[in-house]
Amino acid sequence: MEMIxxxxxxxxxxxxxxxxxxxxxxxxxxTGVINLGLEGFMVSGAFTAGVVSYxxxxxxxxxxxxxxxxxxxxxxxxxxxxxxAVASVKFKANQVISGLVVNMLASSSTFFLxxxxxxxAAETPILNHVFNKVYIPILSDLPIVGEGLFRLYPVxxxxxxxxxxxxxxxxxxxxxxxxxxxxxHPGSADTAGVRVNRxxxxxxLAGGMVASLGGATVTLTANSSFAFHTIxxxxxxxxxxxxxGRWHPIGALGAAIFFGFAQALKDQMQIxxxxxxxxxxxxxxxxxxxxxVVLIFTSKRSSSPAALxxxxxxxxx
Amino acid sequence: MAEQHDIVLxxxxxxxxxxxxxxxxxxxxxxxxxxxxxxxxxxxxxxxTLMNMVFGLYQPEEGEIxxxxxxxxxxxxxxxxxxxxxxxxxxxxxxxxxxxxxxxxLGMETKKGLRLDKKSAAARIQELSDMYKLNLKPHARxxxxxxxxxxxxxxxxxxYRGADILIFDEPTAVxxxxxxxxxxxxxRKLTKEGKSIIVITHKLKEIMEAADRCTVIRRGKVIDxxxxxxxxxxxxAERMVGHNVKLTVDKEDxxxxxxxxxxxxxxxxxxSGHDMLKGLSFEVKAGEIVGIAGVDGNGQTxxxxxxxxxxxxxxxxxxxxxxxxxxxxxRDVSEIGVGHIPQDRHKHGLVLDFTIEENSVLKSxxxxxxxxxxxxxxxxxxxxxxxxxxxxxxxxxxxxxxARSLSGGNQQKIIIAREIERKPRLLIAAQPTRxxxxxxxxxxxxxxxxxxxxGKGVLLVSFELEEIMNVADRILVIFNGQIVGETTPKQxxxxxxxxxxxxxxxxxxxxx
Numbered sequence: 001m002e003m004i005x006x007x008x009x010x011x012x013x014x015x016x017x018x019x020x021x022x023x024x025x026x027x028x029x030x031t032g033v034i035n036l037g038l039e040g041f042m043v044s045g046a047f048t049a050g051v052v053s054y055x056x057x058x059x060x061x062x063x064x065x066x067x068x069x070x071x072x073x074x075x076x077x078x079x080x081x082x083x084x085a086v087a088s089v090k091f092k093a094n095q096v097i098s099g100l101v102v103n104m105l106a107s108s109s110t111f112f113l114x115x116x117x118x119x120x121a122a123e124t125p126i127l128n129h130v131f132n133k134v135y136i137p138i139l140s141d142l143p144i145v146g147e148g149l150f151r152l153y154p155v156x157x158x159x160x161x162x163x164x165x166x167x168x169x170x171x172x173x174x175x176x177x178x179x180x181x182x183x184x185h186p187g188s189a190d191t192a193g194v195r196v197n198r199x200x201x202x203x204x205l206a207g208g209m210v211a212s213l214g215g216a217t218v219t220l221t222a223n224s225s226f227a228f229h230t231i232x233x234x235x236x237x238x239x240x241x242x243x244x245g246r247w248h249p250i251g252a253l254g255a256a257i258f259f260g261f262a263q264a265l266k267d268q269m270q271i272x273x274x275x276x277x278x279x280x281x282x283x284x285x286x287x288x289x290x291x292x293v294v295l296i297f298t299s300k301r302s303s304s305p306a307a308l309x310x311x312x313x314x315x316x317x
Numbered sequence: 318m319a320e321q322h323d324i325v326l327x328x329x330x331x332x333x334x335x336x337x338x339x340x341x342x343x344x345x346x347x348x349x350x351x352x353x354x355x356x357x358x359x360x361x362x363x364x365x366t367l368m369n370m371v372f373g374l375y376q377p378e379e380g381e382i383x384x385x386x387x388x389x390x391x392x393x394x395x396x397x398x399x400x401x402x403x404x405x406x407x408x409x410x411x412x413x414x415x416x417x418x419x420x421x422x423l424g425m426e427t428k429k430g431l432r433l434d435k436k437s438a439a440a441r442i443q444e445l446s447d448m449y450k451l452n453l454k455p456h457a458r459x460x461x462x463x464x465x466x467x468x469x470x471x472x473x474x475x476x477y478r479g480a481d482i483l484i485f486d487e488p489t490a491v492x493x494x495x496x497x498x499x500x501x502x503x504x505r506k507l508t509k510e511g512k513s514i515i516v517i518t519h520k521l522k523e524i525m526e527a528a529d530r531c532t533v534i535r536r537g538k539v540i541d542x543x544x545x546x547x548x549x550x551x552x553x554a555e556r557m558v559g560h561n562v563k564l565t566v567d568k569e570d571x572x573x574x575x576x577x578x579x580x581x582x583x584x585x586x587x588x589s590g591h592d593m594l595k596g597l598s599f600e601v602k603a604g605e606i607v608g609i610a611g612v613d614g615n616g617q618t619x620x621x622x623x624x625x626x627x628x629x630x631x632x633x634x635x636x637x638x639x640x641x642x643x644x645x646x647x648r649d650v651s652e653i654g655v656g657h658i659p660q661d662r663h664k665h666g667l668v669l670d671f672t673i674e675e676n677s678v679l680k681s682x683x684x685x686x687x688x689x690x691x692x693x694x695x696x697x698x699x700x701x702x703x704x705x706x707x708x709x710x711x712x713x714x715x716x717x718x719x720a721r722s723l724s725g726g727n728q729q730k731i732i733i734a735r736e737i738e739r740k741p742r743l744l745i746a747a748q749p750t751r752x753x754x755x756x757x758x759x760x761x762x763x764x765x766x767x768x769x770x771x772g773k774g775v776l777l778v779s780f781e782l783e784e785i786m787n788v789a790d791r792i793l794v795i796f797n798g799q800i801v802g803e804t805t806p807k808q809x810x811x812x813x814x815x816x817x818x819x820x821x822x823x824x825x826x827x828x829x
Contacts, residue, residue: 174426174433181412181423188410192424192474193395306413314374 001144007261007268008148012156013221015260017214018043019159021238021254022245024211030170032307036099038211038256039083039235040106044072044080046210047110049052049219050124050226051117052079058127065129066220069153073208073216074270080106081208092311103235111191111228130220131155155217160253162210167249171259179203183305186312196312214238235286240291246303258294262287320378323350325513326371326385326402326482331380333366340366343380348482353504353514355528355545357557358520361724362529363537364517368484372404373397376645384482403475407486409467413460417443417453419476445476450505454630465496472503483507484515489523493612494782494815501527519557519755521550532813533557558755566762569770571790573602576639578624578743583633585619588656593619595798596633601743601774606765606787609778612818616798617778619658621747624776625657626650627665637743651680656741658732660748660778661727666732669721673713674702676720676736694776705734726757733764743774750784762788782811796820 021038028035061068080102087098109299114124131153140150170176178199183187186196218234219226237259239287245251266283269275326348333341340363348354358364369375371382373391380472382389384400391397397404411420418439428436439455446453451469457529459467468488489497504514504527518524524531524545531548533540534555540556555561576602585594593616593755611617618628622628624635626647635642640653642695652655659665667676676700678687686697709728712721720728729749746765750758765788769775779785785792786806794802795818816822 174428175434177415177419177426181415184414185410185412186410187408188420189423191394191404191406191410193398194424280472300343 002143002147003037003078003268003272004143005144005147007264009151010264010267011261013260014263015257016153016156016221017150017217017234018161018238018241018256018259019163019253020214021211021218021235022241023159023163023249024207024209024214025099025242026245026249027166029242029308030183030209030305031200032275032305032310032312033088033204034309035084035204035211035242036096036097036205036239037080037102037106037208038099038238039231039233040080040103041208041211042151042173042215042218042231042238043103043106043110044077045215046067046219046223046226046230047113047124047215048108048212049216050075050127053127053220054125054169055182057127059168063129065085066127066131069220070213070216073212076243077208077212077215078205081205084208085201085204089197089204090314091138091226095309095311096274098287105107107228107231110226114235124219124225124268127220127224128166130224137139143166153221155213155221159213159217163249163253170249180305182312183307186307186310190314192311195248200312209237211238223267228313240295243304244298246260246298247305254292259287259291261289285302319427325350325384326515327383328367328371329368329383331367331377331382333363333370333375333377336692339497339537341370341377344534344537344539346532346539346542348513348515349530350513351511351656352529353498353516354507354525355524355531356515356517356534357519357531357553358534359519359523359557360726360752362534364534364559365486367534368486368517369402371397372402372484373621398478398480400695401479401641403478403480405468405475405486405488405602406481407463407488407490410489411459411467411472413458415459416455417470417473417727418455418458420459420470421477425478427623429774432704433788437443442473442477442810444559445473449476449503451503461543463496464491465493465499468492468496468500469503482515484517485514486517486821487519488516489518489520490785491780494811494820497523520624521553522603524553525550529740535559552756566766566787568766568788570743571769572607573605574772575603576600577603577638578776579634579636580624581634583620583623583629584631584632585616585623587619594623594630596793597755597799598633599793599800601776603742604769604772605773606769606775606777606788607791608785608792609776609795610785610792610818611795613780615795615818617747617780617795619798620795621660621745621778623654624745625659629675637649648680651741654742656736656739658729658736658744658746658749660751662728662763667720672719673706673711673716673723673731674698676731677702677705677716681733681739701781705731705738709734709764709786710767726753726760729753729757729761733761737764737768741773744768745776745778746779748780749777750779750781760783769813782814785809794818 022041023040025035025038049069052072053065056065056068084098084102087093088095118124133151134154140146178189178194182194182196182199190196208222215231218230223230241255241259242252244255266286269283270280322547324347326740328344328346331344331389344367356364366375370377373394373396382391389396389400397506418435422438423440427438429822442453442796451473453469488500490498508514516528528545530542531545531553532542535557580598581598583594584592585597587593604632609617619628624647629644636651637655642650663669681687682693687694699716706713706716709730711726711727722729749761765775777789789806792804793800796818799822801820
């Protein structure tokens with residue numbers, strides 16, 4: 001029983017970063033721009049959170065310092081998001097390559113900056129203040145679900161609320177209608193007076209900012225510092241969650257939770273006596289293998305935005 | 318003052334160049350309130366360029382645009398929309414997974430607080446729809462409604478934006494005869510309400526039926542403006558191409574011989590896994606042209622692909638004479654004796670960035686004499702291609718130029734030359750004249766008839782009823798993945814065929 005509660009709790013802890021990143025990816029991809037740069041945006045967010053929170057701590061901000069890092073992450077990440085936006089929207093470069101370049105640039109430049117800032121260290125100093133789990137009154141005392149759902153980091157609740165907000169924007173506001181139109185059939189949107197490339201540009205920026213919160217979450221909850229391997233592929237898993245979730249905010253949320261579960265399972269299985277004979281590496285592989293398996297079974301009937309990956313040129317019919 | 322008209326749109330000396338090429342050369346044109354003005358011209362005559370300038374998609378180099386007595390600079394479509402000009406494009410600008418209402422309000426959404434207010438928009442659309450008899454369902458999804466209704470959504474889109482000058486670019490290209498007559502009815506309704514309409518078209522029949530005046534454009538210049546009720550289709554056609562033309566094709570009666578193609582109970586799916594062919598059967602005999610008539614999307618594409626080996630079938634049998642074609646690969650099918658003029662010449666007919674020579678041998682380069690001992694014989698290929706260019710009247714500066722640089726008609730001629738010169742027993746022609754002008758169309762038709770007369774079987778798939786009626790010897794109507802009727806051009810007319818194409822009439826099976 002207790003194990004189920006821990007598994008549930010772990011699922012949400014790991015899922016939080018993926019939820020942010022998947023939502024960021026979704027915002028961008030719904031307008032028709034492939035966002036392979038999620039990994040890079042997460043790296044950039046994780047880096048910024050590690051550095052800014054450390055300096056905030058040094059400045060004596062105490063428990064407020066992780067919040068400083070969390071809020072700084074999207075601002076710094078604008079730099080990388082702008083790169084992807086300029087290359088893929090303004091100059092109509094190949095969106096896949098542009099995203100990959102962002103990833104490489106983000107991981108190498110942040111690694112370099114860490115060395116520069118901290119006298120050649122391979123990671124940012126361990127933070128004394130990271131997010132603490134919030135115990136929601138009364139609910140957190142319930143059996144199983146109390147531990148599982150109501151003793152989580154504040155950012156988890158923020159991620160869930162953000163998913164609801166993005167769902168509302170996507171399907172119940174003029175902005176959402178326009179974003180979806182631009183991703184499905186930019187020619188229609190253009191003739192209806194929607195400025196296609198401007199909207200895409202902004203969506204890449206917004207998506208990058210939201211995704212960076214996922215990176216910041218990793219630094220400020222599970223890790224307490226930022227290093228080269230902090231993110232290690234979670235951006236790609238988040239992209240898989242977007243696809244698995246069929247480009248729908250609630251779908252992506254569910255998919256991110258599923259992949260979070262795979263990671264939580266990894267941790268829990270290592271403790272289980274009966275599974276001791278299985279090498280640890282097998283469990284570490286689990287999230288990635290699951291991602292592949294899920295994609296194999298869902299990609300065939302995927303419902304991607306029709307114009308995903310196609311730069312929009314008004315003259316073309 | 319009987320000649321006094323209320324002019325809502327006037328173009329004065331409008332000129333547009335693309336590099337050296339003058340697409341529009343000092344065009345003058347006027348549109349009167351409450352009339353339907355047809356803009357007639359061949360492909361590439363400059364009709365669409367002209368209307369794109371009026372709608373603000375292109376900017377003219379010279380000339381003036383006056384709308385309701387006011388001179389305007391059309392920088393963007395929004396200027397045009399603001400002054401009441403709306404355009405229904407040939408390729409609809411609709412978002413398929415959106416509803417009718419969502420498509421119409423896109424770009425000028427109604428809001429209630431932060432929320433999108435679809436309810437009041439839908440009510441307004443319903444009201445306008447009733448007023449103009451557009452018969453729209455505001456909550457239906459675009460991908461679930463007919464092409465005819467999609468077009469009415471386009472019309473509603475511009476009416477909703479308050480347009481009173483409506484421009485239609487080839488509006489009937491995708492419609493059934495019934496839908497066409499409905500559309501012409503809507504035109505009358507619109508003009509009665511004081512709207513003015515410009516129709517870009519090359520279909521003479523519709524001009525005769527619906528337009529008040531007709532402005533003819535040839536090679537970027539206005540040739541003439543005619544009062545429709547005082548003219549004839551023949552006269553219009555001559556103005557359009559600049560010389561005498563035959564509007565029908567001469568041919569003798571078919572002399573069908575042994576069965577060439579035998580298709581029996583075939584089933585096939587489209588890319589998303591839906592059944593598109595549902596137990597379809599028919600035959601094509603040597604020496605006859607069988608026309609498949611039907612509205613786009615009833616399985617024609619899948620049928621052609623199934624026969625030519627590009628799409629697997631789940632059930633059924635396809636045979637050419639005694640040779641099995643069922644689920645063979647495209648090269649086998651082509652070697653067994655099937656020629657294929659594909660529906661999409663850019664996607665399946667040509668490698669656009671290959672030369673005419675390379676495209677000419679695309680299906681036989683691996684055989685002698687084109688290849689000897691594994692080496693391609695370019696001089697033999699060049700010689701042969703030069704003969705094609707001469708025999709098939711391919712207008713090109715040379716055989717070494719890229720296929721991309723030729724006009725649609727000449728590209729199509731390369732394909733036709735290649736397929737016919739391979740001496741197939743069966744020739745499949747899918748939409749062989751799509752986007753071609755009058756001259757090229759009659760060339761293609763003559764070639765198909767010549768193949769028939771040489772004893773080949775010809776399968777013609779076309780959405781153009783006129784083409785089917787003119788060229789085919791026997792007509793099969795396809796609807797919802799099945800053949801629902803069989804007839805001949807002499808026994809039927811376009812109205813009846815239209816009903817069959819819409820699945821509302823079945824006939825002709827008695828003598829199969």
